[in-house]
Amino acid sequence: xxxxxxxxxxxxxxxxxxxxxxxxxxxxxxxxxxxxxxxxxxxxxxxxxxxxxxxxxxxxxxxxxxxxxxxxxxxxxxxxxxxxxxxxxxxxxxxxxxxxxxxxxxxxxxxxxxxxxxxxxxxxxxxxxxxxxxxxxxxxxxxxxxxxxxxxxxxxxxxxxxxxxxxxxxxxxxxxxxxxxxxxxxxxxxxxxxxxxxxxxxxxxxxxxxxxxxxxxxxxxxxxxxxxxxxxxxxxxxxxxxxxxxxxxxxxxxxxxxxxxxxxxxxxxxxxxxxxxxxxxxxxxxxxxxxxxxxxxxxxxxxxxxxxxxxxxxxxxxxxxxxxxxxxxxxxxxxxxxxxxxxxxxxxxxxxxxxxxxxxxxxxxxxxxxxxxxxxxxxxxxxxxxxxxxxxxxxxxxxxxxxxxxxxxxxxxxxxxxxxxxxxxxxxxxxxxxxxxxxxxxxxxxxxxxxxxxxxxxxxxxxxxxxxxxxxxxxxxxxxxxxxxxxxxxxxxxxxxxxxxxxxxxxxxxxxxxxxxxxxxxxxxxxxxxxxxxxxxxxxxxxxxxxxxxxxxxxxxxxxxxxxxxxxxxxxxxxxxxxxxxxxxxxxxxxxxxxxxxxxxxxxxxxxxxxxxxxxxxxxxxxxxxxxxxxxxxxxxxxxxxxxxxxxxxxxxxxxxxxxxxxxxxxxxxxxxxxxxxxxxxxxxxxxxxxxxxxxxxxxxxxxxxxxxxxxxxxxxxxxxxxxxxxxxxxxxxxxxxxxxxxxxxxxxxxxxxxxxxx
Amino acid sequence: xxxxxxxxxxxxxxxxxxxxxxxxxxxxxxxxxxxxxxxxxxxxxxxxxxxxxxxxxxxxxxxxxxxxxxxxxxxxxxxxxxxxxxxxxxxxxxxxxxxxxxxxxxxxxxxxxxxxxxxxxxxxxxxxxxxxxxxxxxxxxxxxxxxxxxxxxxxxxxxxx
Numbered sequence: 001x002x003x004x005x006x007x008x009x010x011x012x013x014x015x016x017x018x019x020x021x022x023x024x025x026x027x028x029x030x031x032x033x034x035x036x037x038x039x040x041x042x043x044x045x046x047x048x049x050x051x052x053x054x055x056x057x058x059x060x061x062x063x064x065x066x067x068x069x070x071x072x073x074x075x076x077x078x079x080x081x082x083x084x085x086x087x088x089x090x091x092x093x094x095x096x097x098x099x100x101x102x103x104x105x106x107x108x109x110x111x112x113x114x115x116x117x118x119x120x121x122x123x124x125x126x127x128x129x130x131x132x133x134x135x136x137x138x139x140x141x142x143x144x145x146x147x148x149x150x151x152x153x154x155x156x157x158x159x160x161x162x163x164x165x166x167x168x169x170x171x172x173x174x175x176x177x178x179x180x181x182x183x184x185x186x187x188x189x190x191x192x193x194x195x196x197x198x199x200x201x202x203x204x205x206x207x208x209x210x211x212x213x214x215x216x217x218x219x220x221x222x223x224x225x226x227x228x229x230x231x232x233x234x235x236x237x238x239x240x241x242x243x244x245x246x247x248x249x250x251x252x253x254x255x256x257x258x259x260x261x262x263x264x265x266x267x268x269x270x271x272x273x274x275x276x277x278x279x280x281x282x283x284x285x286x287x288x289x290x291x292x293x294x295x296x297x298x299x300x301x302x303x304x305x306x307x308x309x310x311x312x313x314x315x316x317x318x319x320x321x322x323x324x325x326x327x328x329x330x331x332x333x334x335x336x337x338x339x340x341x342x343x344x345x346x347x348x349x350x351x352x353x354x355x356x357x358x359x360x361x362x363x364x365x366x367x368x369x370x371x372x373x374x375x376x377x378x379x380x381x382x383x384x385x386x387x388x389x390x391x392x393x394x395x396x397x398x399x400x401x402x403x404x405x406x407x408x409x410x411x412x413x414x415x416x417x418x419x420x421x422x423x424x425x426x427x428x429x430x431x432x433x434x435x436x437x438x439x440x441x442x443x444x445x446x447x448x449x450x451x452x453x454x455x456x457x458x459x460x461x462x463x464x465x466x467x468x469x470x471x472x473x474x475x476x477x478x479x480x481x482x483x484x485x486x487x488x489x490x491x492x493x494x495x496x497x498x499x500x501x502x503x504x505x506x507x508x509x510x511x512x513x514x515x516x517x518x519x520x521x522x523x524x525x526x527x528x529x530x531x532x533x534x535x536x537x538x539x540x541x542x543x544x545x546x547x548x549x550x551x552x553x554x555x556x557x558x559x560x561x562x563x564x565x566x567x568x569x570x571x572x573x574x575x576x577x578x579x580x581x582x583x584x585x586x587x588x589x590x591x592x593x594x595x596x597x598x599x600x601x602x603x604x605x606x607x608x609x610x611x612x613x614x615x616x617x618x619x620x621x622x623x624x625x626x627x628x629x630x631x632x633x634x635x636x637x638x639x640x641x642x643x644x645x646x647x648x649x650x651x652x653x654x655x656x657x658x659x660x661x662x663x664x665x666x667x668x669x670x671x672x673x674x675x676x677x678x679x680x681x682x683x684x685x686x687x688x689x690x691x692x693x694x695x696x697x698x699x700x701x702x703x704x705x706x707x708x709x710x711x712x713x714x715x716x717x718x719x720x721x722x723x724x725x726x727x728x729x730x731x732x733x734x735x736x737x738x739x740x741x742x743x744x745x746x747x748x749x750x751x752x753x754x755x756x757x758x759x
Numbered sequence: 760x761x762x763x764x765x766x767x768x769x770x771x772x773x774x775x776x777x778x779x780x781x782x783x784x785x786x787x788x789x790x791x792x793x794x795x796x797x798x799x800x801x802x803x804x805x806x807x808x809x810x811x812x813x814x815x816x817x818x819x820x821x822x823x824x825x826x827x828x829x830x831x832x833x834x835x836x837x838x839x840x841x842x843x844x845x846x847x848x849x850x851x852x853x854x855x856x857x858x859x860x861x862x863x864x865x866x867x868x869x870x871x872x873x874x875x876x877x878x879x880x881x882x883x884x885x886x887x888x889x890x891x892x893x894x895x896x897x898x899x900x901x902x903x904x905x906x907x908x909x910x911x912x913x914x915x916x917x918x919x920x
Binding site for chain 2: 018020021023024025027028029030031032033034036037126127212213214215216217263264265266267268294296297487488489646648649651652653655656657658659660682683684688689690691692693694696697
């Protein structure tokens, strides 16, 4: 088996280096404009009234007093938005039901969680808008609520939707419930598999909902003309999907809505769908003024995201020699107030790292009176990995095996079937384990109260629709425009791939994010897809430009284009008889008018050939036996990224994922009081890791190239996140000698586990 | 309600503004003075994205009222670079890839500058504890800490003294 691999199959000058990002200076000088930083003349401030109840029927809404307040220019409710058909559209894994989407934008019959949008106003100042909200009278019939997933599944639980019949059960149940869907995946025969096992390990886990925690609250600016044409400045992970969803919710024609991407202050999956955008557009239409809406942090916590909490049971059947022969996983996920949690991803990814002949995964998607969950960095997979990898840890202990060797013995390889029917096609996983085996951290001795955790994880990564335009300017500089939102420095990597392909210096290329009217469709900056799919579009575009440049050189030399090659940014005469000096890109650009006019190309792709993200993590912790407080001492992530285009930003993804995983494992949770109110809707009480909580995060970039990408890239943002929670949990469990099966592992819980080892 | 007339200095320049009694310095900077480099992350003093200095003291601008600024001198991220020359911290943040989304960056730069003015040679631990009031969700702080330490080294060189 190959050693830790670094791709060196070709000489690269730019890809793999660490240039300064082209959008960097405005971000350190304060000039970069994010969602809340745009304003227009005559602009109004929009504010949203939110439900104080977790579950209530809306009998009536009286907005007349708000409407009459001087300075108020528009008031809206769900009555101003067309209702939608109740149907699930799109592929099962990402199916959308606009009947739900529109009700999450603004409540209709019922308020389904504390913070659910009820009405909105636009006024000449923030102060007047806030005063107007207090004048809106809502007659609520408060209903019993349910917060917990297990409680919500009980037959007597209060129903969020009185007519919801569980999908995925044949014959369908006669009675409605909060279980939106049941799904099951099967491989082999688990009964036979468990019968064949020498040892069985089984355990149950719970996790709390956590928030993506982007520092920039949702914000947008909208304006609608009297003829229905509209412009929207939106901080989102994809201005094209935001356009699609917003136009659908408002019954607008897509061509009437132009969306400009603002800089985005973090998303992590939480800014894939619209919240404030349709509201601002309706208020703008009704008032005739531009309208800006900026959410408060409390609104972000109460109404956007979070990632689901879950209840899970994992059972592994093992042979004495360490082989896993059967696996059964039960995953119950909180969808929040509307169906569709990422439980399907959990069912697919949980056992995906392993070659197990007999597997079953069962998932339940359950609604409860919490905000509708949103994607969060490899949605579903870190949660299922927490349960599976904790059980793997227990199995290794039971078998007396080293956790890395145990995993290596059972890894999925190319040809290994997945539970969803296809086969793995990529190498890269073994190399992450081998990288850790060789890492000095692996042999660092541990002291008293310290523990070491190992975990691995799988993420699909993603391809799909992307567009790129390449413009060669008259002075030989190059514009690279894409429709992919840049959350983290992707402009740099896309520009690097363009410069490498064209053979020009990086600073000769200017990468930008173009608006929805200026470039072809581009899907979300999500699913670890930008460098892969948009990268393919950029490189395809550059290759088309090279073909054009070669044709122009042939024309200038009056030779056949077949005798022209492109090398190091120059057209060369292939016969190399010294007849023609090489022509630089710049020299050809200078002659553009006489060789055919502007040198421009635009390429759109629906990229396939995705390579998966495998990662393995080592985490060392120290537990304070008196307080239950956990300190992370050491954290090493090894991830196969295919190829690191800009290694500093690849490391940055791995380090940021580590911090989020540590927060998820140790601190973060949505805490509800008995009345169904979120008790910690702020950064003081919802505590994300700060600099002094964390160690340095060690990164091992493994490069096993993906042959479907011109430079071998697979994706980076999510694979590294998947095992992070499990690695911390295994470390804490090993430190205290008790399985930590309830997240977060906050000091009181750890202390209880230490003091009552048998509880 | 009558608005208050306030005279202060922002990044060395004299400014005058009108503000409501309950209007925060953060809202004054962003909405009255069009200085949107200072960011709002929470408005409760928990995230540090709105960090500025007032008469040299590091402060969350969301926790100070505009009316308190009469005669004060405020420094924001917009005042860090001198003309075309970036502050060493700004340069090192770019060189170390110490930002991803960049939203927390203005506040962290202001906080880091306040640290280096007090302690030109901080340890890694001192940097981590000083910046504990500034949340970053993208980077895991690793490269931010490296950038601050590297900028401090740069600033201690005689040419920068």
